[in-house]
Amino acid sequence: MILSEEKLREVAVTAINELGTKATPELVKNIIEKSLEKIEGAAKETKQTQNSGRVILTAFGINQPGVVSSISQSLSDANCDILDISQKIMQEFFTMIMMIDITNSPKSLKDIQDDMNKISESLKVKIYLQHEDLFKNMYRI
Amino acid sequence: MPYEFDEIVETIRMTEVEHFDIRTVTLGINLRDCADRNVYVTKQKIYDKIMKYGESHVKFANEVENKYGVAIANKRISVTPISNVGDSFQADEFVEIAKTLDKAAIEMGIDYIAGYSALVQKGFTKGEYQLVKSIPAALSETKRVCSSVNVGSTKSGINIDAVNMVSEVIKETAERTKENDSIGCAKLVVFCNAVEDNPFVAGAFHGVSEPEVVLNVGISGPGVVLYAIKEAGAVSMQQLAEVIKKTVFKITRAGELIGRKVAERHNVPFGIVDISLAPTPAPGDSIADILQAMGVEYVGAPGTTAALAMLNDCVKKAGLMASSSVGGMSGAFIPVSEDAGMIYAAEKGYLSLEKLEAMTAVCSVGLDMIAIPGDTPATTIAGIIADESAIGMINDKTTAVRVIPAYGKKVGDYVDYGGLLGKAPIMRVRELRCDNFVLRGGRIPAPMRSLTN
Numbered sequence: 001m002i003l004s005e006e007k008l009r010e011v012a013v014t015a016i017n018e019l020g021t022k023a024t025p026e027l028v029k030n031i032i033e034k035s036l037e038k039i040e041g042a043a044k045e046t047k048q049t050q051n052s053g054r055v056i057l058t059a060f061g062i063n064q065p066g067v068v069s070s071i072s073q074s075l076s077d078a079n080c081d082i083l084d085i086s087q088k089i090m091q092e093f094f095t096m097i098m099m100i101d102i103t104n105s106p107k108s109l110k111d112i113q114d115d116m117n118k119i120s121e122s123l124k125v126k127i128y129l130q131h132e133d134l135f136k137n138m139y140r141i
Numbered sequence: 142m143p144y145e146f147d148e149i150v151e152t153i154r155m156t157e158v159e160h161f162d163i164r165t166v167t168l169g170i171n172l173r174d175c176a177d178r179n180v181y182v183t184k185q186k187i188y189d190k191i192m193k194y195g196e197s198h199v200k201f202a203n204e205v206e207n208k209y210g211v212a213i214a215n216k217r218i219s220v221t222p223i224s225n226v227g228d229s230f231q232a233d234e235f236v237e238i239a240k241t242l243d244k245a246a247i248e249m250g251i252d253y254i255a256g257y258s259a260l261v262q263k264g265f266t267k268g269e270y271q272l273v274k275s276i277p278a279a280l281s282e283t284k285r286v287c288s289s290v291n292v293g294s295t296k297s298g299i300n301i302d303a304v305n306m307v308s309e310v311i312k313e314t315a316e317r318t319k320e321n322d323s324i325g326c327a328k329l330v331v332f333c334n335a336v337e338d339n340p341f342v343a344g345a346f347h348g349v350s351e352p353e354v355v356l357n358v359g360i361s362g363p364g365v366v367l368y369a370i371k372e373a374g375a376v377s378m379q380q381l382a383e384v385i386k387k388t389v390f391k392i393t394r395a396g397e398l399i400g401r402k403v404a405e406r407h408n409v410p411f412g413i414v415d416i417s418l419a420p421t422p423a424p425g426d427s428i429a430d431i432l433q434a435m436g437v438e439y440v441g442a443p444g445t446t447a448a449l450a451m452l453n454d455c456v457k458k459a460g461l462m463a464s465s466s467v468g469g470m471s472g473a474f475i476p477v478s479e480d481a482g483m484i485y486a487a488e489k490g491y492l493s494l495e496k497l498e499a500m501t502a503v504c505s506v507g508l509d510m511i512a513i514p515g516d517t518p519a520t521t522i523a524g525i526i527a528d529e530s531a532i533g534m535i536n537d538k539t540t541a542v543r544v545i546p547a548y549g550k551k552v553g554d555y556v557d558y559g560g561l562l563g564k565a566p567i568m569r570v571r572e573l574r575c576d577n578f579v580l581r582g583g584r585i586p587a588p589m590r591s592l593t594n
Contacts, residue, residue, distance in 0.1 A: 004408065056144070058153055084142045097149050099142060110207055128153055130210035137394040139148045 003039070011035045053103030054083065054132040057116070061125025063094035070123060071098075074115050079105045094125070099132070155392070159364035160426045162212040163396055164419045166202050166403050167340035169347035169355045169412065170194050172221040172256075180234040183227055184241040191218065191245040191254075194354050194407070199250050201406040205399055213399065214361065214421075215561075218246065219345035220256035228268030232275035239279035239286045246285040253328075255287040255345040260335065263297040263584070273303070276310045280325035281317035287343035293333035293530040295537045298587040301527065305579055307331050308523040312546055315515065319548035322556035326545040327478075327510065331526050333533035333540045338413050339469040344506075344541055355412040357469065358400030361419045362392045364426045366452075370434040381435065382455050389416065389459035397464045415469030416460030417505055418452075420480035422563035428452075428473050429482020440483055441491035449473065450503035470539060472505025478556070478565030479510055488566045494525075502532045507540040512556045512565040515548040522546065524575035527585075535588055 003011075015023075015031045059071060068087070075082060081101040088095045102109060109129065116127040155161040175186035195218050202216045220226075223238055230238070239257055246254040257279055259269040276288050290307050293299035311326055318325035330344040337348020340357035347355070369388040373381060397414045404411035420427045428449075429440040435448045453472045460467050475497070477483045486492040494511065501507040507529045513522075526542045533540030547556045550567050557564035 056149060058149055060153075086142050086146060088146065095146075095150070097142065097146060099144075110204075113207065126157075128157075128210050130152070131208045133398060134209045134211065134395060135144045135148060135152060137398040138152060138391045139144060 007039060011039075052132065053101050053105075055100050055102055055109060055129050056132055056135060057098040057100055057127065057129050059094070059096045059125050059127045061094055061123065063089055063092050064123065067094060067123055067125055068096060070119050071096075071116070071127070074119060075100060075112075078102075078107045078112055078115065080112065154368075155362070155365050156211055159362070159368050160421070160423060161362045161365045161392060161395075162214045163358060163399050164361035164417075165215040165217050165340050165342065165359045166213055166400060167217045167219050167342070167345055167357050167359070168195055168198050168407065168409070169219045169338070169345075169351055169357060170221075171347060171351065171353050172223075172226045173349075176226050176228075178229055180227070180230060180237055184238060187226070187238065188241050188245055191220070191242070192248065194409070195245070195249050195251075197407070201403055204406065205402045208402070209395075209399060211395060211399055215253075215342070216251050217340070217342050217345070218249070218251060218254045219340070219342070219347045220254065221347050221349070222256060222258040222260060224259040224266070224269040224272040225349065227272075228266055230268060230271060232271045232278070235272050235275040236278045236282060239275075239283050242286050243283035251285070253285050253287050253342040255289070255342045256347060257286050257288040258290065258346045260291040261303045262291050262294045262300055262333075264300065265303070273306055273310060276329060277313040277317050277325065280314050280328050287328045287330075287345070289330040289332055289335065289344045289346060291332040291335040292526065293534050293585075295334060295534050296587060296591045298591075299333065299527060299530045299534055299585040301523075301579060301584060302582050304331075304523045304526050304530070305519070305582065308519040308526060311522055311544065312519050315546045315548045322558060323515070323545050323547045324558055324562075327543065327558065327562050329543065331542045333530035334538060336469055336539055340413075340415050341417065341419065341470060341474075343543065351412070352410055354407075354409040356400060356404035356407060356409055357412040357415065358396055358403070359415040359417060359419065359469065360392055360396035361417075361421070361426075363418045363420050363428050363431055365392055366418060367425065367427070367431050367434055370431060378451070382451065385452065385455040386459035389456050390463045393460045393463035393467075397466065411466065413466045413468030414460070414464050416456055416464075416467055416471045417469065418456055418473040420474065420476065420483075421561055422479055422481055422484075424481055427480045427482040428475055429480050429486060433482065439489065439491045440486040441493070441496050445496065446499050446503055449475070449500050453504045470505040474506055474509060475500055475504060476510035476543075477568075478512065478558070478563040479561060480563070484563070484565060487568055494568055494570060498528060498532070501529065501540055502536065505539065507533070508542045508544060510543055510545070510562070510565060512545045512547050512550070512567045513570045514551045514567055515546050516551070517546045517570050518574070518576075520574065520576040520579050521570060523579040525570075527579060531585075534585075535590065537590055
C-alpha cells in the first residue's frame with residue numbers, strides 16, 4: 001500500500017498530539033504502527049465493498065475443438081471461479097460468454113488478460129475481459 | 142447470467158467495431174496558489190503542482206481502460222486561466238509560463254494541456270491584455286499548450302475591442318506557424334459563454350468556481366449512434382428520437398463509470414461527464430454520416446440544420462437522464478477538419494461558412510476547425526467572431542470560433558495536420574467588408590435576456 005503525502009502528515013500529527021513532550025523513540029514507533037494498522041484496515045474495508053471481482057469474458061471466433069477447454073483450463077490455473085457460462089454457435093461462428101470471479105486469484109485482471117491474449121493468438125479467437133460494472137452501468141438502472 | 146447475451150454482444154460491438162471510446166479524461170488543476178510576483182518562482186510552483194497531481198494521470202487512465210475494455214482516446218490536463226495566475230506579468234513572461242506548461246505536458250506524456258486563457262467579455266485587466274498579446278508567441282514556441290479567450294457572454298454582452306484584438310492575434314499566430322499550415326490557430330479558441338468545466342481541448346480551462354482538483358470526462362461515439370440509426374431504418378421522427386436517446390443513454394452511463402473510476406484512482410472528486418458527440422477523422426466516426434443516415438443527402442443540404450437540432454436535443458435529453466453530473470458543452474461537435482463527412486461536403490462545395498453558422502445555432506460550440514484563405518482581413522475574422530458570439534449571446538449558449546486563416550493559402554488548397562486534427566479544404570469567405578462596424582470598438586451591450594433577476 002502506498003501512503004499519500006496527506007496521510008503521512010496525518011500520521012505525524014496524530015503522533016505529535018498524543019505524545020506531546022513525552023515522546024521517546026519507542027513510543028513513537030508504537031503509535032505510528034497503530035495508526036498504520038488503522039489506515040490499512042480502512043483501506044481493506046473500502047476495497048471489499050467497492051470492488052466485486054466479477055468479470056465478463058467474451059470469446060468470438062471460428063468454432064474448433066478445444067476453445068472452451070483452453071480458456072477454462074487457463075482460468076482454473078489462475079484460480080478464477082466460473083460463475084456462469086453461456087455459449088452459442090451460429091453457422092460456423094462460436095460465441096461464448098462467461099462470468100468469472102477473480103477475487104481469489106493471485107493474478108490481477110491485467111495478468112489474466114495477458115494469458116487470454118496468448119490463447120487468443122494460438123486459437124485465432126477474440127477474447128475480451130471487461131469488469132462487470134461496465135454492463136451494470138449500461139444496462140441496469 | 143445476470144446480463145443478456147445480446148447486451149454483452151452489443152457492448153463489444155460498440156467498443157470494437159463502432160469506435161465507441163471515451164474521448165478524453167481531463168484533470169482540472171487549480172493554479173491560483175502558484176501566483177508570485179517573480180516569474181521564476183511562479184514557473185516552479187506551476188510545474189511542481191501540475192506534476193504532483195498529473196504525474197500518474199496517464200497510468201491511471203490506462204489501468205481503467207484495461208479493466209473495462211473501453212478505450213480512452215486522450216488524457217489531458219486543464220488549468221486555471223493563466224491570466225488569473227500571473228496578472229502582474231508582461232507578455233514575454235507569460236510566454237515563459239507557456240513553456241513551463243509545455244514541459245510539464247511532455248514529462249507527463251500527454252498531448253495537450255489547456256488553460257492558457259483569459260476571460261475578457263467585459264474588459265481587460267492588465268494581465269489579461271498582456272496574455273492575449275502573448276498568444277502568437279506562446280502558441281508558436283510550444284507544441285502542446287492550448288489557448289482560449291472568452292470575448293462575450295449573455296450577461297455582459299460582446300467585447301468588440303477584444304474581438305478585434307483576438308482577430309489580429311489569430312492572423313499573427315497563423316503567420317508565425319506558417320511552416321506547419323498555421324497549426325497555431327488550431328490551438329486557439331474564441332468563446333462566447335465559455336463553460337468552466339469543459340473537458341474538451343483546445344477550449345478547456347479549470348474555471349474559477351471549480352474545486353482544487355477535479356476530473357471531468359468527455360464521451361464520444363458518433364459511430365454507435367450512426368449504427369443505431371441505420372439499424373432503425375425508415376421510422377418516424379419520434380421513433381428515431383427514441384433510438385438516438387437509448388443509445389446515448391448507454392454510452393453516457395459507460396462514460397460516467399470510466400470518469401468516476403479514474404477520479405477514484407487519483408483520489409480527487411469526479412466533476413462532470415460531457416455528453417458531446419465528438420467526431421474523429423476515422424471512417425464511420427462522423428457527425429456528418431449521422432446526418433446523412435437521418436436522411437439528408439449530404440451535410441449542407443436543406444434540412445441539415447433541423448436534423449442536427451434534433452440529434453443535439455436527443456443527445457442532451459438522454460445524457461441528462463443517464464447521469465446527474467452532466468456538464469461542459471454536451472451536444473454535437475461539428476469541426477470540419479476532424480470529420481471525414483464534413484471534409485467531403487466542404488470539398489464538394491455543399492457546405493458553406495454561412496450554412497455552418499446556421500448549424501452552430503442549434504448544436505454545441507460553433508465554427509470549429511475551419512480553414513479560410515490566408516489573406517482574409519483581420520476585420521473580416523472579427524466580423525465572423527462577432528456573428529458567432531451574437532448567436533451565443535442571444536441564445537444563452539456557448540459558441541466558439543476556431544478558424545485557421547492558413548498563411549499563403551487560398552480556396553482550393555488544403556491544410557493537413559494528420560492525427561485527430563485531420564485535414565481541411567480552405568473554404569470561401571465572402572469578400573464584403575465589415576470594417577466600419579467592428580472598428581467602432583467598445584462593447585455590444587448585454588441583451589434583454591441578461592436581465593433575468
